[in-house]
Amino acid sequence: MFKYFEPSKIFSITSKAPKYVLFLFIIFISIGLTEALILSPEDYKQSHSVRIMYVHVPAAWITLGIFSSMTFLSIIGYIFKIRNFFLISKSLAPSGFVFIIIALVTGSIWGKPTWGTWWAWDARITSMLILALFYLMYLLVWRLYENEDKIFKITALITLLGIINVPIIKYSVDWWNTLHQPASINILSKSTIHSSMLLPLAIMTAAFALFSLLIFLMKYNTELIKIKNKGLDRL
């Protein structure tokens, strides 16, 4: 099994992948933006500011997904001492951080015309800000420390602490009174978003996921090149 973790083998795949992912990303983002900004209908209440949602919601989903994956990788990596998992987690972090900033900023831009305020200290928004700080801490630890063993332990702890915040973000709008509206898309009950607005949302989510994959591959390739240059054959 460990044969597949040989850096040169992984690198032969991941070094070629980015250009295809970039190609797919450009296709998805152009269709997605056309749908979201031009073709999709305006909302009966928010009118055109509903279009901010097509960036806001996918960004929030992706950033939560990335943080969950980082936690999974860091914890499994810590228990079984798999160095590669930490490197994958490290390579995922920057795009997750970018998307949480996008979610916070677009939310703020949407909040002004809709709610009448740029910022509210309600449970959903505050818990998202806390997640952004967890991302920041995670990224800082990689820069601060030289000793890899130390980095692995601290990042595993940060993700373990941060993952508790993820269900709080998800359910904050149901558990407490918040200014932020509850989820419109539900798996168990009927969704309260019209189907004509779901299509651009789905395409934009796919586009953002491809963007994360692209940034991840580029970051991960850098890590693999670093290993190669150190003359290490195995992770």
Added chain:
Amino acid sequence: MYGRKVKLRFFFVLSAFLILVLTVVLILKSLEENVVYFQSPSEIKELLEVKKKKIRVGGMVKNDSISIKTKELEFIITDFKSEINVVYSGAIPNLFEEGKGVVAEGFLKDKNFFIATKILAKHDENYMPPEVKEALKEK
């Protein structure tokens, strides 16, 4: 199958996780009052005393309750169980409307009367094009 160290690390992570979850749950439970962004009119009615602290009241703007006077705006916030009268002067958000969600920030005069210093419109989870809304209305 796995080494002793692997098992030990597993139980270390598990217990650390449980401790952290419990701590966070306890903190949130004790802070419940401050975690909620606003209180409903029913919760205001249940208050033991009216404090002079700034609070937020949220609910629906009651239908046909908005009345605009020269300098003031008056309306009723309802949660379909209790109601509270609100007076306000200042800028109102575009989405402020009868039958829609609202959060008012300000001070209680008494349990039935609220002086707002800021008004926020609360958007609900319904997203649809205007034509669909019209079709729903006709039904």
